[in-house]
Amino acid sequence: MEADRGCLFVPSRELKARHRDRAARYDPGPDPLLDEVADRLLDRLKDCTRAFESVLVLGGAGRQVAERLEREAPGTRHVTHVDTSQAMLDALARLHAASARSTPQTYVHWTDTRNETLPVAPGTYDAVVACLGLHWINDVPGVLTQCRHALKPDGLFLGAMLGGTTLQELRIACTLAQQEREGGVAPRLSPLAQVRDAGNLLTRAGLTIPAVDVDDIQVQYRDAMQLVRHLRQLAETNALTQRRAFLPRDSALATAAIYSSLFGKEGEPEQGIPATFQARAIYLTGWAPDPSQRGPARRGTATVSFGDLQKDLGAGPQAADESQKPGTI
Numbered sequence: 284m285e286a287d288r289g290c291l292f293v294p295s296r297e298l299k300a301r302h303r304d305r306a307a308r309y310d311p312g313p314d315p316l317l318d319e320v321a322d323r324l325l326d327r328l329k330d331c332t333r334a335f336e337s338v339l340v341l342g343g344a345g346r347q348v349a350e351r352l353e354r355e356a357p358g359t360r361h362v363t364h365v366d367t368s369q370a371m372l373d374a375l376a377r378l379h380a381a382s383a384r385s386t387p388q389t390y391v392h393w394t395d396t397r398n399e400t401l402p403v404a405p406g407t408y409d410a411v412v413a414c415l416g417l418h419w420i421n422d423v424p425g426v427l428t429q430c431r432h433a434l435k436p437d438g439l440f441l442g443a444m445l446g447g448t449t450l451q452e453l454r455i456a457c458t459l460a461q462q463e464r465e466g467g468v469a470p471r472l473s474p475l476a477q478v479r480d481a482g483n484l485l486t487r488a489g490l491t492i493p494a495v496d497v498d499d500i501q502v503q504y505r506d507a508m509q510l511v512r513h514l515r516q517l518a519e520t521n522a523l524t525q526r527r528a529f530l531p532r533d534s535a536l537a538t539a540a541i542y543s544s545l546f547g548k549e550g551e552p553e554q555g556i557p558a559t560f561q562a563r564a565i566y567l568t569g570w571a572p573d574p575s576q577r578g579p580a581r582r583g584t585a586t587v588s589f590g591d592l593q594k595d596l597g598a599g600p601q602a603a604d605e606s607q608k609p610g611t612i
Contacts, residue, residue: 294473296367296396299419299522303342303368306518311346311378316502316517317415320564321347323498324414324443325355327568331439334358335410339403339433342366342393343416343443345375352412353384363389365403367396399425405432410439415564417444418475419522427488437573440490445519446476446565447497452546452558453510453538457530460537473523481565490569491576498564501557507539510558 321344328335335356340348345364352359366372372390379388391402399422411430420426430440461468476484478497485493504510514520530538547556570576 293421293524294419294522295524296399296419296421299518300367300396302515302518302520302522303366304370306516307368307370307374309516311374314347314517316500316513317344317347319500320344320443320498321351321414323564324348324412324441324566325351327441327566328355335439336360337408337410338362339408339411339430340364341401341411341413341416341430344414345371346378348412348414349375349379349384349386349388353386356410359386361387361389363391363403363408365391365393365401367393401426401429401433403429403433406435408433408438409435410441413440413442413444415443415445417442417567418446418473423476423484424487427484427490431489431569431571434571436571437575438571440485440567440569440571442567444476444481444565444567446481447478449475450558452542452556453507456507456542456545457534457538459541460534464531464534464537473521476565478565481567485567485569488569489572491572491578492568492570494568496566498566500564504556504558506556507542510556 325348336358338352338356338359338361340352340362342365345366349362349364352362364372364375366375369392372392375388376390393402395402399420411434413430417423417426427440427442434440458468478495481495482493485495502513504513511520542556
């Protein structure tokens, strides 16, 4: 979103880069959320008959995307990772060197976080994949426009972003706890895009044949504290420019208790608590414009009128219904 830097709901890109620096230190094992979203996003490549030789991976779940490109897009010849965190890029490079994957990879540090200018040349890539990184960008239409410029004609953009009612249980529990313990509410979770906004973003960026769909992914946690630890590992904690430095201990404990009480299964504490991610896993698909793409004909070029078409097809269903008199078959 494009907004004044002092606006309450503007994420700090510098703070988010530090969050990703911290997340790079965690064990890069399987992650149920990142793996699931990356699987569902890259599954769209199976619907494409063409090869995507040069792919740009924009932040987010870069490791998961690279692993699946090797499997789902064997025609890929080169992958370029762009990330605001140098530590995350270094971790990706180490993992790639230690793996058996053969596709060459390049790592580019995205340093211009204030203006959000991508360090990529126009018309370079056959595909751009942004898996779970877009929701921390301030000027999403601007960055998507840059992604479109980075694509070759008829290049593919694939994106997945958290949105809608993601983490709705945690939002409710945290709000109730703050009202009870502090007498007011401070924003603890960043606002997210709604589904209705996603298609407009693709159109504003100049991408054609836009498509948007939504998945609700629910992950089970032992308790609210485990959920928060997982959010830290994902670099998905609060990064608003105007935010409370910390949540008081009694408010945090109250949040955990309310979460368990409202959303845990009664009589089954061993089942843990659910956390709903909608990523919503909002999935975005669009193409860079190209003359070869099919599209609607220009206005005024039709050679057959609807009136002539109705005559050719007969009287139509309405007339047929009227001809059916009582007692006739």
